[in-house]
Amino acid sequence: MSRATVNRLLLGLIGVLLVLGALLVLAGGLDVYRHLGVTPPGWWPLTSPHQPVLSTASRTRWRDRGWWWPAVVAGLAALVLLALWWLLAQLRRPTPTELELPAVAGPGLRVRLRGTALAEAVQGASLGLPEVTAARVLLLGRGRRLRLQAILLLEPGAGVAAAVEAFRAGPAAHAAAAVGRTGEQLPLDLRVQVARSPAPQHPRQQRRRARRAARVS
Structure with missing residues (x-):
């Protein structure tokens, strides 16, 4: 629970x-x-x-x-x-301080990764996705209850389904592989927000701005 x-x-x-x-x-x-x-x-x-x-x-x-x-x-x-x-x-901080990763260089080797470092890496990779302008990623839980919580802000008119699929196939899959979840996904709580398009300006407002710019120049 x-x-x-x-x-x-x-x-x-x-x-x-x-x-x-x-x-x-x-x-x-x-x-x-x-x-x-x-x-x-x-x-x-x-x-x-x-x-x-x-x-x-x-x-x-x-x-x-x-x-x-x-x-x-x-x-x-x-x-x-x-x-x-x-x-x-x-x-109490919900983010795990350290994650023990599966050994990659032989038996007896313990490899640990900071939870904040993994969350920052996923957040950075999310910003590299198409049409993503801002992202916030948290790593919550411990052990088998480890899960990702992410918020993505998309450009106006961006496709939500494509952004979700790109995040799951990219940053989320890489995070699961980093903690040894090969072939499976981390539980994900993903929220996607699409930015609003700027409202078109009235011609009168455009003329006022043009006059102000002329005065300043």
Whole structure:
């Protein structure tokens, strides 16, 4: 499961819990149950505007138990540690620092390649493709989960299908061969953008520019 998927699941779960809690508080604060003639069960929280969110019995129920405060502290500490772990996971660089390549000069030889160097090489090769004016390439993942993420900006009117095929057959195939994926492609997340053609100028604007140029000269 990728980091983006985990983030979406966690944020979605937290969002659902917050929305449900807000709806319960709102329903009790606005006295919705009485207006609708609904009698919620006795354990239902906040059923009227004059009722606190946590009753006195709920707040003092476990205070005389020896395990209560250690359990509260342990739970809060676990939440803090999970939050810190999540924060560090977001700050961690997704690009692999080094890639171990298959030996090319005999057994016992370890050849390593910087991940940023491979991404820069793919980006440079992408700029040499026809009709490509700008490119950005990242190398993500590790091991068998290694993948390419690329963005290509094409000239106005360029063919998208031809650009995609040229990238897959050229830079992407060379990157796969560089990391030992002979005969197979690296997983690719490719986004292609075509630049807009410059809007035609109105004859009046052309005359104004001509006058300004004449004044300057």
